[in-house]
Amino acid sequence: MGEQGIHIIAAIVEHKPGVLYRVSNMFRRRNFNIESISVGPIEPGNLARMTITVNGDEKTIEQVIKQMAKLIDVIKVSRLDPANTVTREMALIKVHSANTRTRSDIINYANIFRARVIDVSQESLMMEVTGDSEKIDAFIDLMKPFGVKELSRTGITALSRGMKSVRIE
């Protein structure tokens, strides 16, 4: 076993029922681990882009790419170079805010992290935070003492910097 690490894979796939199943099922069957996966439609409308982060060594990632490429619904698959890739994740986080003091503390932290408050009730605040995964981890850690009621993360999405791109010509 080589050195383990997180790798980011971008794939252009057919945008139709069952494709996510084929991809995730292949990962399960081949004993690869998905750390996160995000999918959304792209142009032209019959296509979708998947961003998958995988934990594994070099040899494993090579196999993942080859096995992905072999899937008939996968039109193109590439590995993104971490040094030249912008990665982002978004999280929605709902926190207890029992009184005005904790509420202003939370809002202060949110401002530092450029998180936006998007819902307020008597006893809770909901915020939206975007950034790389480490930033989101850090924000969640800060919120824990207040009491995190609910949390939803999108998983990583990523694009290469500059002119380099994963697309269908």
Next chain:
Amino acid sequence: MAIMTGAEALIEALKRQKVDVIFGIIGGATLPIYDVLLDSGIRHILVRHEQCAAHAADGYARALGRPGICMATSGPGATNLVTGIANAYMDSSPVIALTGQVNRFSANTAYMVGRDAFQEADIIGITTPITKFNYQVTSASEIPRIVKEAFYIATSGRPGPVLIDLPKDLQVEKAEMEFSEQVQIGGYRPVTDPHPLQVKRAASLLLDAERPVVLAGGGVILSNASSELLTLIELLMAPVATTLMGKGCIPENHPLALGCIGMHGSHAANRLILDADVLFAVGTRFSDRSTGTLNTFCPDAKIIHVDIDAAEIGKNVDIDLPIVADAKKALKAIHTVITNRATGKETKWANKVKEVKEYCKDEVESAGEELKPPLLMKELRKLIPEDTIATTEVGQNQMWASLYFKVYKPRTFISSGGLGTMGFGFPAAIGAKVACPDKFVVDIAGDGSFIMTGQDLATTVAEDIPVTVIVLNNSTLGMVAQWQRLFYGRRYISVNLAGIPDFAKWADAFGARGVRVSSISEFRKSVKEAVKADVTTVIDVPISPEEDVFPMVPAGKSLKEMIDG
């Protein structure tokens, strides 16, 4: 363009693919298809269990090199195909599986996909990991395109099974049907031409090799590359070991043929492959049963790997020189480069190969009239035509066949290599006989395997498909018993098949011919009769339950750690 029902379009599309036979069992969800099949001129062979339909289609495909078709109804019919589909997937066999499905849309009834309708099974979900691709039809007008694509995917690149799931309402839905000759699949463009630079590099490595060995797998047979392989090895004077799936890709009586490598490989193959300084592997996926432990597999060799499936390169064994290409094209290209430079003369290595082969020659001692499996295999070979198609079951029978039954032509040895499916050999023999009605077809079987699919004796009688079954009968699950004997201190459990029927009488009961032999001379006589018979013959051959298959490389050991009992 024509207005047709989904079922009519399906049969028309199959005819355009030159399908002339389908193995299957009818059921509620395929009634509209069968109704059209009745007047289609396509032969339907009614098997007695859907597993046999899939194996027969597989046997047909392997014998002929054209896709085999099986069909089953929804639910249990479809799930009964699953073992056969998985088997075809592991051995890269182009099988097209057609399944009925409950309605896709239905008014005022819950007989509909997703409602847990009667005989509904999620066959797409179930077969996704064991098919090259699968389709559920969502509108009748898609059927011509889907069939065209399915055949293209099944037969191109690395072949494999494709399943088409056909909801019943779409079988009767009418639509404008367009039968295009074009196939366009964005995510599927198999590479078949070798990279010229890699070819040059491979040629240099082979020319500079002192001890080259070729490892030929099932891919050589799938790409019909036997004659290209033979030309190349004779030029290089390189010996050829095969995998079980590659058995028969070159004649096993050729001076450079070493036999199979692996757990029950020949002495010559397992020894010489480890001595190689250049290993030229073609169309093989380095399965665990072939390589033994990986860190001791050809540690000193530079490995060239030709495979049409890029994902096989480096999956199990680290490769020095990969060539992603069709085996036939790659072999031809390499041959073109070396043809003026290789001598084809005897080398020191070729002499060593000759010596080792002579030393390892499997002398099968005749023990009078005793029914010893290695001798039975050798006798069988002498008594049947050279182009006989032999299928095997799985277990000791298969390994005795691999070791002692020599094969001279590609596509004449059909065995379940990857999945190791007991019960495969008999229905595969049925498929092979349908594909090649003029050839003698024999299933080398064990009692444990034969009883798993033997009910299809009925099919061979009713459909007039005469095959011969040789049951090496030890009333035991022999290979498992061998492992219990060798590795579990003779603590036998669940291997005694007491209650196995009298196979000769069983065959008679189906209207086939059954014989039980008790000596080598009776065996000879029965085989000779079977070759001439025009009805299925079952030859029941009692052998000792204590008989082991040797040589053997125990699981998790190196190929050099062969034991001989």
